[in-house]
Amino acid sequence: MSEPGEITQLLHAYAGGDRGAFDQLVPLVYEELRRIARNHLRRTQRGATLDTTGLVHEAYMKLAGQKGMRVEDRGHFLAIAACAMRQVVISRARARLADKRGGGEVPVTLDEERVGGDEQAEYLLDLDRALTLLRERDERLARTVECRFFAGLSEEETAQALGVSLRTAQRNWMRARAWIKAELTAEPL
Numbered sequence: 760m761s762e763p764g765e766i767t768q769l770l771h772a773y774a775g776g777d778r779g780a781f782d783q784l785v786p787l788v789y790e791e792l793r794r795i796a797r798n799h800l801r802r803t804q805r806g807a808t809l810d811t812t813g814l815v816h817e818a819y820m821k822l823a824g825q826k827g828m829r830v831e832d833r834g835h836f837l838a839i840a841a842c843a844m845r846q847v848v849i850s851r852a853r854a855r856l857a858d859k860r861g862g863g864e865v866p867v868t869l870d871e872e873r874v875g876g877d878e879q880a881e882y883l884l885d886l887d888r889a890l891t892l893l894r895e896r897d898e899r900l901a902r903t904v905e906c907r908f909f910a911g912l913s914e915e916e917t918a919q920a921l922g923v924s925l926r927t928a929q930r931n932w933m934r935a936r937a938w939i940k941a942e943l944t945a946e947p948l
Contacts, residue, residue, distance in 0.1 A: 770830040781823055788833065792818070792840055798911030799844050809851060818843040834912070834920035838902065841910030849887045852880040889942040893935065899923075900935040907932050 766787055772780035785792075796814040809817075821843040822828070830836045894901035899921065906917040918928035 766833045766836070767831075770832065770836055774829050784836075785819060788836065788840075789815070791837060795837060795841050795910045795912075796844055799841065799848065799909050802908065809848070814844055814847060817847045821846065831922070832919070834916050837910055837912060837916070838906045838920040841912075842905050845887075845905065845909045849883060852883040852887075855880045856884070885943055886939070889939045892942060893938055896938075897935075900931055900938065903928065903931040904935045904939065907935075 766784060769780045769784040769787070773784065792815045793811055796811045796818070800809065800811060800814060818840055822840060828839070830839060890901055890904055893904065902921055903917060906912045906920050907914075912920060914925060914928055914932070917932070918925045921928060921931075923931070
């Protein structure tokens, strides 16, 4: 594994406009990105067609296309990558539900186990809505969820990515989980 200093230097070079720095960065963190993607898919997409490599590559395309992305360090970059992966998965869930409702195409019978269930797609959208509401209420709690749940970062890595103490990261994670659980189980009005 490379020195964290090298990763941080590449991130700063990229933020400074060096487009090639991002391409040099990705191989250095590729295995960590794959770990995050595996973790993310394991938690959110049982039986989906998107695999670990595909999710990493789609997130890469999202991140590489951003201009002026400011990243502090490795942990912050991994948190941003996890957010990009979440966006990819949510977009696919939305598309899946749109396709379920016709999507303007001719219906085709698909292997439901390979594609993933509609129930799972609906759960992901509910989770995304809850996370959006949480972000409006408390940005740091929402970022904690992205780091812990979507990126699979440890408590220590989350604290580092968010620039808070370990104990604060732990408290934020407990509060965020409780809030999202209450939001997901609440009866609609």
